[in-house]
Amino acid sequence: APAGPASSAPASAPATSGAASSPATAAAPAEPPACLQAGVFDARQADALRQAAAVLPEGSWTLEPTPITGRWMVYMGRFPDEEAVAKKRAELRALKIPYDRPGAALEPGLSLGRFSTEEAAQRGMALLANQGVRTARVVQERADAPGFMLRLPAVNDALRTRLDTTLQPALAGKTLRPCA
Structure with a gap:
């Protein structure tokens, strides 16, 4: 009895899988775009x-x-030299205000934040003024292009x-x- 079902299953399986695999095999190499x-x-x-x-x-x-939309920055600088930049960094650290480099075109200086609109940058500068920052200004870092x-x-x-x-x-x- 075991030989009968085993031999009939493989006989029907290849016929079924062979019929099913032909279209699948034809579709497999040509993935949809x-x-x-x-x-x-x-x-x-x-x-x-x-x-x-x-x-x-x-x-x-x-x-x-x-x-490509423009970008605005709250900026401090141009400083006369790296010593002036280091002094300003120390002042900002004491106020716990984060900063980063403004990019080559605005060196030596410091960025206190980048914004997608001039209005948002002005609001950011106003918040920084409330924290003790007095010499920052808003500059356009990148024009619309x-x-x-x-x-x-x-x-x-x-x-x-x-x-x-x-x-x-x-x-x-x-x-x-x-x-x-």
Whole structure:
């Protein structure tokens, strides 16, 4: 009796799995296309991406305009030298006020906070004034600028293999991720 069920099960199993695996096997290598995106890139980075992506199939990618919003900072500086910066850091530590470097364009100086609008920066400066900060001011760290989002709406296996060698160097350290 054990040989009968065992022999009938394998006989029906290959027929069933063979019929089921043929369509599955045909679909497995061709994964459905995925939408991928990366960004935001500034105008210079977008130019590099356009050049790199030019070898990809027509219509397989787009650079969509996405503005880069400005940024405002509560700033102390420019100080005459590093000694003056060190003195101001000590004063801020005594007041328990956090700070960081403002970036090369505003050195030597100190950033007491970054904000997405001038109004928010003004409010931040008012709060700092209540804590004893008297010489800070609001500066625009970065102006509004055009930005771009790279979008690859239908990445299939064949295109995916080309992306690593074609686009990776031009992505400026950003990664491709699923579209939102």
